Amino acid sequence: MGKPKPNIMTVTHPNSRKTNQLIKTKHKIAFRDKKKLNNLAKPSILCEKLFWFRDNIDNIIEKYTPQLLATLIEKYLNRFEPELNVIKARHKDKNNRRFASREDVIRHTMERERQEYIAAGIEVPNILDAGQLLYLRTWDGDIRYLPNFKIIRFSMPK
Template sequence: MGKKNIQGQKLVHPNSRKTKSLVKTLKKISNRKKSKHNHEMRQNVLGEKILWFRDNLPSQEKLTPQATMDIIEKYLHRFDDELEVISAKQSMGGHRQRQHASRQDVINHTIEREREEFMTCGIEVPSMMDSEGMKKLVEWNGELRFIQNLKLARISHKNLLKDVPLEGNST
């Protein structure tokens, strides 16, 4: 009795070179898909951030360092209303509800991470302090494939403080 064919194919030994080659190829394809998915997720998050800044611009011209700091602070506090709603729902129940707990944890983690970025190395935002960057940001239609045309800047709290004039001094 020989090996039986399964739908016209020969059975291959699990430790054969053919099997190892097939596993290697499948693993390569899987890793490529995973990498592509991760890239799309990062692109989507960046797109949402840029869209938020575009929709919340105070004016259509370039911003001063003080106005930039104000809009970044507004961005860092964008979840305050949602957190208030969650805490109100939890106060009515007397304990932390499971359905809102995960969302609350995600929001708190995001706020903490973004604030940490802003205070240390800088948060990546659209360039709003030069007129060319603002023009491109205002004209952007929200498509992720055109993000590469936008000018991004990494702005930190320390860098903005250098540019913001002190309120008592007029130099």
């Protein structure tokens, strides 16, 4: 059977080597789990963006032009406007700011995405290519197929 493994509660002295070793392993495991969650969040954010584009592309158009893509991106950047207007209307009715945190998150997201679009370009699916546009239309939303999409950086036309 052997000796039972020590845990932090059974070690006698708080500054002992065994305690320090156990604390080190706990921190290592916590850091690893945090990294896993961050790596899982990135595909889900991209997946949400692709869902939005899939639901808002025009089914009649066979191939998007840069001008049409720019108007679609503007629509994407303003996707929170109705919710923001509802929150502002609620603030006018009452003196308290009940949804202030949600409003701040929306405003921060909109500003960050707008700056990204103006400066370096926003990451969007390459719907300028007819094959990618067809693939986006037929995509069922499975995360496994995210690597099949060509993601391009599209910046604001000058």
